[in-house]
Amino acid sequence: MTLQFAPFIPWFILLALAVLALILATAGFARGVRGTGIRLLASAAVLAALANPLLMQEDREALSTVVPVIVDRSQSQETPERIAMTDAALEGLKDRLSRFARIEPRIVEVRDPATSDAPSTRLFEALASAISDVPPARIGAAVFITDGQVHDAPAAGQALGFNAPVHGLVTGKADEFDRRIEVLRAPRFGIVDEDQELSLRVFDDGRRTDTPATVTVRMNGEEIATLNATPGVETPFGFKVPRGGNNVLEFTVSATPGEVTEVNNKAIHLIEGIRENLRVLLVSGEPHAGERAWRNLLKSDAAVDLVHFTILRPPEKQDGTPINELSLIAFPTRELFVEKINDFDLIIFDRYQHRGVLPILYYDYIAEYVKKGGALLIAAGPEHAGEDSIAITPLASVLPAAPTGNMHEAAFYPRLSDQGKRHPVTRGLDGSAIEPPQWGRWFRSVDVDPPRGETVMTAADGRPLLVLDRAEEGRVAMLLSDQGWLWARGFEGGGPHVSLYRRIAHWLMKEPELEEEALKARASGRTLEVTRQTIAGDPGAATLRTPSGKTETLALTETAPGLYRGEKRMDETGLFTIANGEFSTLVHVGAVDAPEFKAMVSTLDTLKPIATETRGRIARLDDGKGGLRLPDILPVRGDVRIADDRRLLVRLTDETVLKGVNTLPLFAGFAGLAVLLLAMSATWWREGR
Structure with missing residues (x-):
């Protein structure tokens, strides 16, 4: 209750009147004028009435104590056991806090931020956001329900913005352990078929063991190795990149019974395969208009090392020319097709026929080269339908189509088959979406029996034109016409010969982007x-x-x-x-090295320094018997000076809010009038004597 004034006239006028009253009273006392004291009292009563004294009493209501409860819902908390424990602890804590009318719990559930590629558990950021609109004096405590893997815990002595205990209720068990694997160092790029090396490490969190762990290594989904890795020790691994483009290395460490989760028992590494210059062997059976189209395409690619031989003069042609003058260099058939055949990434026979240049045994070597992973392209012309066709050599075992001996001599538009419209080698070729196709015509094709593999382009009447097939580990393509050079020359507008030839070559060499499945x-x-x-x-x-x-x-x-x-x-x-x-x-x-997956074992160590500094409590929720152990709540008044090892202390706030003010005027109504009348009556009475 307080006394305040609400004067009816300005204070300086009241002050002047008071000074005047004092001067008159002083003069009256000096001259011995009777009634001066009563007049002074009457003047004081009038001045007090003009000053309008008010007796004021505030009506205040006590504010609640805010207790933020931060619930960790990050991925490390997503095991079934921890989810159940977190839910039970939250319900139990809400029930205990609800027993105190002046305690207001504020529940905040923290999940991995959807905008972050490297998720981490940032509970203290969530706490600061939750209490940003609450005065520090109203914070009674902060309670964290978490596995203890918190990545933004403040350092010791760092201000939290309030003076209240910080408590931690930790999920998980005291004797937890978890196995995980990480790739420590690895190249991002590697040359195909050359040795590469990376290092990995297996971690056993929560326990120490020297027993080797089994690590299974897969490359592009196929198992390539099994390693024995000692936990905690860096393990090197050597490998070769099998193909160009993107390659996925997968490492899976064997699970251990009872570990927290198997989520982090796998690790992957992406490595981009880079081919050195591709070695291509082009053998042309005889000079023809299409020979230059193949040569120009392959020579224009800086990534291709081309070895090209053309049979200019067949052996059966006898005109007396000495053998040592038939060519500048001898055709090194043994060196190419026996000794170094595996050095080539692709072999192309362009209108080639068997005329004795290659011994018959060499065709068998070529077939074996294909079956072991090599690539063969047959660009066929009229000779493929003749009696010297290479289709009647041992090479036939890997060819997807056998010629009937007939040639079709008629103009036609090369078209994509139903499979060809879906196959990445031919899908979307420029001009293929319109009927007839917006490219030039060809004029002959080799007739073949129904082929194996996939017919992706057709000639007249749906006859096979481009056939793709697999032969064990290798691949074979057959282009059953020698008219592709018409597109290269721009006949009737030309056609996409560069795209087509290049895609065929890359499919043969197993480029991942051109796999049909x-x-x-x-x-x-x-x-x-x-x-x-x-x-x-x-x-x-x-x-x-x-x-x-x-x-x-x-x-x-x-x-x-x-x-x-x-x-x-x-x-x-x-x-x-x-x-x-x-x-x-x-x-x-997301990021491969995200903090959320580096440790999954629950711990008390992260929050313990903060709890000790603020006189809070860190406790495990697991009672060791499969049940839940939740501490009681103890509200205290004033600052918390000592921690309680059994209960969660909550400092009750003294903060209030003003609801209203009750005002009582002291000189209002009959009370004020009675005082003034009494003063005036006393003056008259004294004057009457």
Whole structure:
């Protein structure tokens, strides 16, 4: 209760009147005037009434004590056991806090930020945001429900912005352990078929062991090695990049019974395969107009080392010319087709026929070269349908089509077959989308029996024109016409001969981008994009297995013939397994070295320094018997000076809010009038004497 004034006239006038009253009273006392004291009292009463004294009383209400409860919902908390423990602890804590009318819990659940590619558990940022609109004096305590893997814990002595205990309720068990694997150092690029080396390490968090762990290594989905890695010791691994383009190395360490999670038992590394100059052997059976088209295409590519031989004069032609004058250099058949055949990435027979230049045994060597992973392209002309065709040599065992002996001599537009419209070698060739195709005609083709493999281009009446096939580990392509040079010369507008020839060559050399059946996935930030290439029908939805073990489906939409795509923004980050039919692949969403996956074992150590400094308590929720142990709440008044080893202390606030003010005027109404009348009456009474 306080006394305040609300004068009816300005203070300086009241002050002047008071001074005047004092002067008059002083003069009256000096001269001995009777009634001066009563007059002074009457003047004081009038001045007091003009000053309007008010008796004021505030009506205040006590404010609640805010207790922020920060719940860790990061990926390290996503194991079934920790989810159940977190949920039970949250419900129990809310029940205990609700028993105190003046305590206001503020629940904040913290998940991995959707905008972050390198997720981490940032609970103190969430705490600061939750109490940004609360005065520090109203904070009674802060409670964290977490596994202890917190990545933004402040250093000792760093201000939190309030003076109250910080408590931690830790999920998980005291004796937890977890096994994980990391790739420490590895090249991002590697030359195909050359030795590369990386190093990896297996970690056993929560315990120490010297027993080697088994690590299975896969390259592009195929198992290539098994390693024994001692936990905590760097393990080198040597390998070769099998192909150009993107290659996926997958490392899987054997699981240990009882470990926290198997999510981090896998690691991947992406390495871009770079080919050295491709070695191509081009053998032309005789000079013809199309020979220059092949030579110009291959010579224009700086990444190709071309070895080209042309049979200018067949052996059966006898005109008396000495053998040593038939060519500048001898055709090194043994060196090329026996000793160094495996050095070539691609062999092309361009209108070649068997005339005795190559011994018959050498065709068998070429067939074996293909079966062991080599690439062979046959660009056939009329000689392929003749009696000297290489299709009647041992090479026939790898050729997908056998000639009937007939040639078709008629103009036709090369067209894509139904498979060709979906095959990456021929899909989308410029001019193929319109009927008739917007390119020039060809005029002859080799007739063949129904071929093996895939017929991706057709000649007149649907006859095979371009056939692609696999022969054990190698690949074979047959172009059953020698008229491609017409496109190169621009006849009737020409055609996409460069794209076609280049795609054929790259498919033969197993470029991943041209595989007819493939499943690929890539991540851009948190967005996962899945691509399925197929020459069959709709492959259906893809199945995604998330790092936490959940299974999701992703619908794939056909964006081009034979090409299906789907994308989805993922809530989780880490290693995803994508499957569709018999195909599967791996992709890492987010940063590979994200803190959230480096440690999964629960710990008290991270929050303990802060709890000790603020006189809070860190406790495990697990009671060691499969149950939940939740501490009681103890409200205290004033600053917390000592920690309690059994309960969570909450400092109650003294803060209040003003609800209203009650005002009582002292000289209002009958009370003021009575005082004034009394003063005036006393003056008259004294004057009357």
